[in-house]
Amino acid sequence: MIVPFGHIFILAGLIFAMGLICLVAHRNLIMTLIGVEVMMNAAAIAFIASSLRWKLMEGQVFVLFILAVAAAEVSVGLALVVSMYRRTGSIDPDHYDILKG
Amino acid sequence: MTLFALIFYLLAALILISTLLAITRRQPVHAVLYLIIAFLGTAALFFLLGAPLLAAFVVIVYAGAIMVLILFVIMLFQRFPRELGLLPQWGPATFLGIIFLAVAAAMVFKDPGSGIILQGAVAKPRDFGLFLFDRYWLAIEIVSILLLVALVAVIRLGKKMGAADHEAESSPPICQTGVRRDSQNREAHP
Numbered sequence: 461m462i463v464p465f466g467h468i469f470i471l472a473g474l475i476f477a478m479g480l481i482c483l484v485a486h487r488n489l490i491m492t493l494i495g496v497e498v499m500m501n502a503a504a505i506a507f508i509a510s511s512l513r514w515k516l517m518e519g520q521v522f523v524l525f526i527l528a529v530a531a532a533e534v535s536v537g538l539a540l541v542v543s544m545y546r547r548t549g550s551i552d553p554d555h556y557d558i559l560k561g
Numbered sequence: 562m563t564l565f566a567l568i569f570y571l572l573a574a575l576i577l578i579s580t581l582l583a584i585t586r587r588q589p590v591h592a593v594l595y596l597i598i599a600f601l602g603t604a605a606l607f608f609l610l611g612a613p614l615l616a617a618f619v620v621i622v623y624a625g626a627i628m629v630l631i632l633f634v635i636m637l638f639q640r641f642p643r644e645l646g647l648l649p650q651w652g653p654a655t656f657l658g659i660i661f662l663a664v665a666a667a668m669v670f671k672d673p674g675s676g677i678i679l680q681g682a683v684a685k686p687r688d689f690g691l692f693l694f695d696r697y698w699l700a701i702e703i704v705s706i707l708l709l710v711a712l713v714a715v716i717r718l719g720k721k722m723g724a725a726d727h728e729a730e731s732s733p734p735i736c737q738t739g740v741r742r743d744s745q746n747r748e749a750h751p
Contacts, residue, residue: 461643462565462566462569462609462678462679462680462681463565463566463570463678463679464675464678464679465674465675465676465677465678465679466669466670466672466675467569467573468569468610468675468679469665469669469675469695470669471573471576472665473576473662473665473669474577474662475576475577475580475663476665477586477658477661477665477670478577478580478581478653478658479580480657480658481583481584481654481655481658483581483583484648484649484650484654484655484657484658485648485649485650485651485655486584486648487647487648488587489744490589490634490635491584491589491592491629494583494584494589494592494593494596494631494733495584497596497623497627498584498596500584501599501600501601501603501623504603504607504619505564505606505607507613508606508607508612508615509610509613509679510608511572511610511611511612511684512611512676512679512682513677513679515682517566517688517689517692520614520615520684520689521613521693521697522698522723523607523612523615523661524615524618524693525700527615527618527622527623528604528704528707528708529704529707530622531621531626531627531708531711532707532708532710532711533711534630534713535630535711535712535734536683536714536715536718537709537717538630538631538634539714539718539719540717541634541664541690541751542634542638542717543636544679545638548573549616550619551638554690556650557579557691560738
């Protein structure tokens with residue numbers, strides 16, 4: 461006997477909303493990536509809770525894939541951030557206006 | 562309230578507080594350090610909800626590899642970028658986040674199954690591995706191809722970065738891509 465199913469989903473929703481706010485509100489590109497990580501973490505918690513509720517192991521399999529996708533996403537994202545920093549000297553997306561004629 | 566419920570609420574409070582501290586920091590280094598605490602709490606939560614193998618993976622991949630990768634990249638900037646504030650639209654963003662949360666909470670509590678008390682069960686790592694490679698071996702292969710593609714993309718981006726720095730030198734800058742390749746291999750392992 462652990463806790464009601466809804467409480468774990470509320471926890472996941474709270475973490476997801478915090479990641480969403482972090483993703484939208486910050487000016488720093490690294491903080492944006494951190495927001496995406498937090499949102500993926502919330503999705504993983506929801507999957508694990510569903511896996512325990514329906515006694516199906518597919519939820520845990522999906523969490524494994526979420527881990528792999530998060531690893532790939534953050535490494536490519538950070539490489540892009542570093543590349544743009546070398547090119548423009550800033551990690552503020554407002555300064556990425558070199559296409560302006 | 563059982564002992565398991567007490568542990569769950571303590572872990573939930575730990576995760577929520579450390580995530581809240583993380584997303585309000587201006588310095589990414591501080592945010593990453595708070596986020597490591599949040600991910601360790603998540604790993605303990607996975608263990609409580611019967612996924613010991615995934616708890617170990619979260620500690621290794623999230624709290625270990627990804628966070629250390631972000632810290633390394635922050636240290637890669639020669640002069641640290643000045644502190645960047647919030648966007649001027651952070652108020653509407655927070656408002657939209659709260660609306661999303663309200664709708665999600667209403668949906669969860671409207672669901673008649675949300676009051677079900679979860680019974681503890683553990684997926685043993687041996688059973689989990691057998692299940693995974695019995696039914697989802699193709700998905701595992703696709704994910705490994707995804708990691709390979711990410712590896713190639715990161716090496717390509719790193720080489721272009723190095724070539725811009727050492728335009729006069731003809732030799733490819735091996736040292737700059739080597740670090741990235743190592744960390745990528747470590748992530749691809751689990």
